Amino acid sequence: MRANGLARELIERIADKWTLLIVAALGEEPKLRFSGLRERIERVSHKMLAQTLRQLERDGLVMRTVHPVVPPHVEYQLTPLGRSLLVTVTEFCAWTRRHMAEVEQARSAYDARASVEDAPERAESSPLAPENLRG
Amino acid sequence: MRANGLARELIERIADKWTLLIVAALGEEPKLRFSGLRERIERVSHKMLAQTLRQLERDGLVMRTVHPVVPPHVEYQLTPLGRSLLVTVTEFCAWTRRHMAEVEQARSAYDARASVEDAPERAESSPLAPENLRG
DNA sequence: CTGCATCCACGAAGATACTG
DNA sequence: CAGTATCTTCGTGGATGCAG
Numbered sequence: 273m274r275a276n277g278l279a280r281e282l283i284e285r286i287a288d289k290w291t292l293l294i295v296a297a298l299g300e301e302p303k304l305r306f307s308g309l310r311e312r313i314e315r316v317s318h319k320m321l322a323q324t325l326r327q328l329e330r331d332g333l334v335m336r337t338v339h340p341v342v343p344p345h346v347e348y349q350l351t352p353l354g355r356s357l358l359v360t361v362t363e364f365c366a367w368t369r370r371h372m373a374e375v376e377q378a379r380s381a382y383d384a385r386a387s388v389e390d391a392p393e394r395a396e397s398s399p400l401a402p403e404n405l406r407g
Numbered sequence: 408m409r410a411n412g413l414a415r416e417l418i419e420r421i422a423d424k425w426t427l428l429i430v431a432a433l434g435e436e437p438k439l440r441f442s443g444l445r446e447r448i449e450r451v452s453h454k455m456l457a458q459t460l461r462q463l464e465r466d467g468l469v470m471r472t473v474h475p476v477v478p479p480h481v482e483y484q485l486t487p488l489g490r491s492l493l494v495t496v497t498e499f500c501a502w503t504r505r506h507m508a509e510v511e512q513a514r515s516a517y518d519a520r521a522s523v524e525d526a527p528e529r530a531e532s533s534p535l536a537p538e539n540l541r542g
Numbered sequence: 543c544t545g546c547a548t549c550c551a552c553g554a555a556g557a558t559a560c561t562g
Numbered sequence: 563c564a565g566t567a568t569c570t571t572c573g574t575g576g577a578t579g580c581a582g
Contacts, residue, residue: 314415330514331510332514356502363495363498364499372414
């Protein structure tokens, strides 16, 4: 079962917000320059964008095309492998949009519950009662 | 367009390796105890598991059931909302398994290319030639 | 415009210990 | 067994500067 480690490593590498956001961006706009990506992905730093793009390129998910002009013109696009991942990524993004409200609601409920459980502090179904002991 | 920020926040929260691995684990084994999850998810620390489970609970993706016995017996399972996410998560894991080899291959190719580009250092299609200038 | 290196700060995450 | 808190460490990631 050591072979599974590779899949695990790949999951950890790709299950990362910048990776996801870049793939999603290139899904909507097939060819984007470095600066174009920066505009579309809010709050991504120069460094993280470059770093993540290098990883995606190395993993064969993104292709980098340099046009030899000055100033440099570099385009990024998904490879066929990248597009196969895009399907899942798109679905994932759609899920968040669909269920955003439910999650928000769950959070409110959880927070409300948490706050009432702090104050009253009332005795409840004592876990230490003899009928509940096992060991 | 401030509403989009919520989806973005949710993506960042869920696109995290521990979240994914926990959801996947609960997809394979619907009811798991804390210790059961630790066994199934390799190299997860006590702390990160607890922390991520609290988040998943708060987000309404995981339900926590405490059986009042001693020692405590706590079970975790996906909520309906969690199961709806499971579909995508499962697909994502399947993708990594299916394309692991291709990624490995792309990495080798990339690394090989990178190393040969270091040594020879040969003059190539000068980007500074007049016909390439724009500004 | 793009890319890489450096420096630095902050938060994430591990180890440990203690409560219920 | 499960959970939380504390402490410390380590890496991520931001800011900046420089080069091509």
